[in-house]
Amino acid sequence: MHEKRIAKLYLRELFGALALYTVLLMLAITFGRPMAPGVLRTAILVSPMIGFGAAIWAIVRQVQRADEYVRRLLLENVSLGAAITAGLTFTYGFLETAGFPKLSMFIVWCVLCLSVVVVQIVRKILDR
CATH class of the missing domain: 1.10.287 (Helix Hairpins)
Structure with missing residues (x-):
């Protein structure tokens, strides 16, 4: 409740x-x-x-x-999402030097949110 x-x-x-x-x-x-x-x-x-x-x-x-368990789980999910975001943004940075179009910084926030959601969904499925 x-x-x-x-x-x-x-x-x-x-x-x-x-x-x-x-x-x-x-x-x-x-x-x-x-x-x-x-x-x-x-x-x-x-x-x-x-x-x-x-x-x-x-x-x-x-x-x-x-509670402490939910806090820990959330911290882990956000940390993993941030790591995924860092990897994707670094990769795209290299792709921009190869001629790919420059993207707005607003994209990073969207990628972070999406990454955290994907991590949460995957972990929920794997924990079943």
């Missing part, structure tokens, strides 16, 4: 943060891009990071609420 309650709380906090991120992102793109370069434009264009920070806060709170 406790796990369900904290999972619901976590999802509410995380999706609230992601909603804030989405709203700020749309506003930044709509109003920030057409502005003349300057401090105000820069502040508006990085404002979605407020939502990103709130998402990190939600994740940290959830990890603090988890």
Whole structure:
């Protein structure tokens, strides 16, 4: 029962943060891009990071609420995902020198998230 309650709380906090991120992102793109370069434009264009920070806060709170076993498992999964991401980004760095197109740094975050999810799924299947 406790796990369900904290999972619901976590999802509410995380999706609230992601909603804030989405709203700020749309506003930044709509109003920030057409502005003349300057401090105000820069502040508006990085404002979605407020939502990103709130998402990190939600994740940290959830990890603090988890027991030691879940914390260890999560740390291992994130570590493996980070190692996979490092390998893939280094490999693509070499491919860029071979003429492959340059990718945005936003791709690294997506690869990290996907890597962690894949690690979690694989480990869940192997633990059966």
